[in-house]
Amino acid sequence: EAGVTQSPTHLIKTRGQQVTLRCSPISGHTSVYWYQQALGLGLQFLLWYDEGEERNRGNFPPRFSGRQFPNYSSELNVNALELEDSALYLCASSPGQFGGNEQFFGPGTRLTVL
Amino acid sequence: AQRVTQPEKLLSVFKGAPVELKCNYSYSGSPELFWYVQYSRQRLQLLLRHISRESIKGFTADLNKGETSFHLKKPFAQEEDSAMYYCALSGQGAQKLVFGQGTRLTINP
Numbered sequence: 001e002a003g004v005t006q007s008p009t010h011l012i013k014t015r016g017q018q019v020t021l022r023c024s025p026i027s028g029h030t031s032v033y034w035y036q037q038a039l040g041l042g043l044q045f046l047l048w049y050d051e052g053e054e055r056n057r058g059n060f061p062p063r064f065s066g067r068q069f070p071n072y073s074s075e076l077n078v079n080a081l082e083l084e085d086s087a088l089y090l091c092a093s094s095p096g097q098f099g100g101n102e103q104f105f106g107p108g109t110r111l112t113v114l
Numbered sequence: 115a116q117r118v119t120q121p122e123k124l125l126s127v128f129k130g131a132p133v134e135l136k137c138n139y140s141y142s143g144s145p146e147l148f149w150y151v152q153y154s155r156q157r158l159q160l161l162l163r164h165i166s167r168e169s170i171k172g173f174t175a176d177l178n179k180g181e182t183s184f185h186l187k188k189p190f191a192q193e194e195d196s197a198m199y200y201c202a203l204s205g206q207g208a209q210k211l212v213f214g215q216g217t218r219l220t221i222n223p
Contacts, residue, residue, distance in 0.1 A: 003157075033210060043200065043213040056210055090158065092211075101146055101204050103211060105158040 002026070004106035006091050012112045013081050021076040021109045025093030031055075032074040033094070033103060034066060038087035046089075049074055050096055078111075086113045116141050118201050120214035127191050128222050135186040135217050137175075137201030145203040147177055147184040148211070152198040161199070162186070171195070191221045 005024045013019050025032050034046040045058040049068035063079040072093075078085055088110050092103040117140040127133055139145060147164040162170055164177040164184060175186045184201060201214040 035211075035213075042215045043202075043211075045210040045212065048210055058210070101206075101209060101211075102148075102160055102163060104160075105150075107157045 004091055004093050004104055006089075006106040006109050008109060009107070010110045010112075012114065014114050015081055015083060017081050017113075018077065018079045019081060019111060021078075021089050021091075021111070023074045023076070023091030023093075023106060025072050025074070025091075026104055028095065029093035029104070030072055030096035031094045032068055032072065033092040034074070034076050035090040035092065036060075036087045037090060037108070038084070041087075043090070047076065081113045083113050086111060116145075116203060116205075116212045118203055118212055118214035120199075120201055120217050122217045123215065124218050124220070126220045126222060129193055130190050133186075133188045133191045133195065133219065133221075135199050135201075135219065137184045137186065137214060139182050139184065139201075139203050141182075141203055141205075144206060146206065147175070148202045148204075149173070149175055149184075149186050150200045150202060150213075152200070154197070158200070193221045193223060195219060196221045 007022045031050040033048050036044045047066050048056040052068050066076040068074045088108045090108045091106045094103045119138045149161040150158050151161045152158045162175050173188045200216045202211040204211050
């Protein structure tokens with residue numbers, strides 16, 4: 001069974017640009033989570049989508065946004081990039097609100113902002 | 115507020131010695147507790163969850179609600195246990211995970 005996949009693997013952008021990261025969950029999973037792992041800050045929760053709806057949002061500014069598609073894949077968009085957005089962005093999926101909370105993680109997208 | 119504290123950033127033990135990675139949490143309610151592990155060049159993966167009460171790769175963890183702790187233990191460390199370990203909690207049901215800062219465990223031969 002294929003695990004959670006993310007693309008791209010690496011990305012280099014400059015300040016002020018916009019970026020889109022993509023995530024495909026495990027087949028049958030309806031919940032997708034996004035986390036940011038910045039150096040020295042650990043894993044911080046960004047967003048949770050389930051059944052196409054945003055269910056929860058972490059303490060991040062509005063320039064971090066996303067969506068979930070009918071096939072349950074998800075995008076994370078970051079506008080007006082800042083240097084401190086440089087981080088590893090992890091996507092995770094789980095069976096959904098009624099399927100338990102074991103989350104399965106993807107390999108991550110490493111974003112570097114210059 | 116939801117918070118997970120892993121007091122040790124680094125932990126180094128010899129092969130065959132017992133290992134204990136500490137985790138304390140703060141949560142108003144009944145949390146679900148997890149241990150995740152990240153081996154070198156691999157993705158983050160679930161090691162243990164408190165509700166399953168399993169022993170995985172020789173590791174166990176007991177939820178102590180009185181001390182709000184969920185320490186990870188293994189009686190005899192092996193070199194392949196060297197990895198980054200994260201303690202995490204969530205509320206009941208499918209919800210976000212709150213992670214500790216992680217402990218890098220190194221097993222010396």
